[in-house]
Amino acid sequence: MKYKRLNADPSVFGITRGPHRRVTGLRREEVAERAHVSTDWYARIEQGRLGANPSPEVLAALCRVLQLSPAETRYVFNLVGQRPLERPVSGVSAALRAGPAAAAGVSHGSPVDDRGVESDFCGSIW
Structure with missing residues (x-):
């Protein structure tokens, strides 16, 4: 997740690169905001901290924001011992x-x- 975050193009997300931007990709805050989770929660998940047990919906949102491929998404879900959602979470049914x-x-x-x-x-x- 960290690799994908740091290599993401901020302009795809509508973020302009200012002269003082130190991060080449996305900041944790930017990923968390777009996935609708707290920055602390995203940091715990990204760092694999003990006790971080995200729901399938949170994982799906993070994979969507980071634009992970289906294989990468399955890998992320496997890391936390979960199965990917059958269909993406895109709002209220x-x-x-x-x-x-x-x-x-x-x-x-x-x-x-x-x-x-x-x-x-x-x-x-x-």
């Missing part, structure tokens, strides 16, 4: 946008629908 009942696969009129658990639960049992 359509089911979640439709409402909690749709996300749970519950049809309208069932004891648990978009009106909540309490909507005629007893009536549906009897």
